[in-house]
Amino acid sequence: MSGPGHDALVVADLAVHYPARNGPPVRAVDGVSFALARNETLGLVGESGCGKSTVARAIVGLQPPTRGSVKVDGAEIVGASRAALRAARARMQMVFQDPVTSLNPRMTVGEAVGEPLLVRGIARGAALRERVAGLLTEAGLRPEDAGRYPHQFSGGQRQRIVIARALALRPALLVCDEPVSALDVSVRAQILNLLVDLQRAHGMACLFVSHDLAVVRHVCDRVAVMYLGRLAELAPRDALYAEPRHPYTRALLAAVPEPDPVVQRAKPRVPLVGEIPSPAHMPSGCRFHTRCPMTQAICRTVEPEWRQVGSSLVACHFAG
Numbered sequence: 001m002s003g004p005g006h007d008a009l010v011v012a013d014l015a016v017h018y019p020a021r022n023g024p025p026v027r028a029v030d031g032v033s034f035a036l037a038r039n040e041t042l043g044l045v046g047e048s049g050c051g052k053s054t055v056a057r058a059i060v061g062l063q064p065p066t067r068g069s070v071k072v073d074g075a076e077i078v079g080a081s082r083a084a085l086r087a088a089r090a091r092m093q094m095v096f097q098d099p100v101t102s103l104n105p106r107m108t109v110g111e112a113v114g115e116p117l118l119v120r121g122i123a124r125g126a127a128l129r130e131r132v133a134g135l136l137t138e139a140g141l142r143p144e145d146a147g148r149y150p151h152q153f154s155g156g157q158r159q160r161i162v163i164a165r166a167l168a169l170r171p172a173l174l175v176c177d178e179p180v181s182a183l184d185v186s187v188r189a190q191i192l193n194l195l196v197d198l199q200r201a202h203g204m205a206c207l208f209v210s211h212d213l214a215v216v217r218h219v220c221d222r223v224a225v226m227y228l229g230r231l232a233e234l235a236p237r238d239a240l241y242a243e244p245r246h247p248y249t250r251a252l253l254a255a256v257p258e259p260d261p262v263v264q265r266a267k268p269r270v271p272l273v274g275e276i277p278s279p280a281h282m283p284s285g286c287r288f289h290t291r292c293p294m295t296q297a298i299c300r301t302v303e304p305e306w307r308q309v310g311s312s313l314v315a316c317h318f319a320g
């Protein structure tokens with residue numbers, strides 16, 4: 001089923017617990033729910049180790065979840081048969097942080113970009129070459145680049161090759177995991193703008209994973225803030241940056257440098273104290289209570305419910 005208003009991605013109570021040889025399992029993802037519409041980019045942010053990549057990998061079927069549901073374009077992928085998963089994989093593509101390991105060094109750019117079309121019997125021969133030339137152009141490369149090898153390109157150009165390949169099957173959903181974090185600062189904006197343009201041009205849904213709140217602000221319509229395997233807050237972009245509701249969101253934003261020095265000096269300092277606890281030894285009650293500047297007695301024992309405050313969804317007893 002598809003059509004206007006139909007969600008391209010629905011994630012419900014997703015959990016991924018990695019078994020540990022000695023000790024309790026690592027609850028990397030521990031009950032995450034959100035939906036993503038066509039034509040929409042959702043940012044998933046949080047500190048390193050909070051479970052963002054595990055969410056991304058579970059959505060595209062690279063990591064079997066412990067529980068929960070992932071529907072892409074209406075089709076359930078958790079527990080799906082191999083054939084159903086293969087069909088679903090054509091509808092979603094992933095762009096990883098490191099374009100070097102994402103590309104086979106022995107394949108030419110043209111072979112890499114054309115492979116999904118060839119393998120699925122969609123195009124071959126001259127038609128395939130034409131499709132590849134079109135994809136390279138869309139990603140800001142030249143059709144002549146098809147005959148070259150990945151090592152002949154810079155990091156930014158290689159990420160363009162990866163993006164061209166991801167677009168080959170015209171996916172409904174693009175999952176990008178830190179797509180510019182490994183790139184030189186000077187080329188990050190170009191790649192981000194390319195992703196925004198392509199997402200709009202194709203009406204894709206895009207899940208954009210990043211630890212960098214400044215990057216997410218630049219590309220996303222809504223933002224989900226993740227902490228230790230759960231969402232702390234989910235809000236429209238402008239609401240999240242102007243009026244963060246969760247103490248963790250406020251702490252993350254306080255750490256983002258403000259380009260305007262006057263605004264920067266006026267910004268409240270809410271330092272994020274301590275290390276992120278281990279997801280194998282989850283704090284009781286609100287999982288942020290060991291670091292939250294607003295902790296009360298109830299926070300240590302009762303897990304906060306997910307509730308609507310203004311235009312945000314937030315998991316905090318005291319958010320208002």
Ligand SMILES: Nc1ncnc2c1ncn2[C@@H]1O[C@H](COP(=O)(O)OP(=O)(O)O)[C@@H](O)[C@H]1O
Pocket residue numbers: 018026028046047048049050051052053054055279
């Ligand atoms: N394959 C794995 N086996 C065991 N633990 C893992 C594995 N992958 C990730 N983890 C752990 O799960 C947690 C979340 O990791 P990850 O999803 O990579 O977070 P993020 O992308 O936000 O940095 C971390 O504690 C990490 O060490």
Ligand code: SF4
Pocket residue numbers: 246247248286287288289290292293294295296299304315316317318319
């Ligand atoms: S529930 Fe308590 S510990 Fe958790 S974020 Fe809110 S105030 Fe902080």
Ligand SMILES: [Mg+2]
Pocket residue numbers: 052053054178
């Ligand atoms: Mg990650």
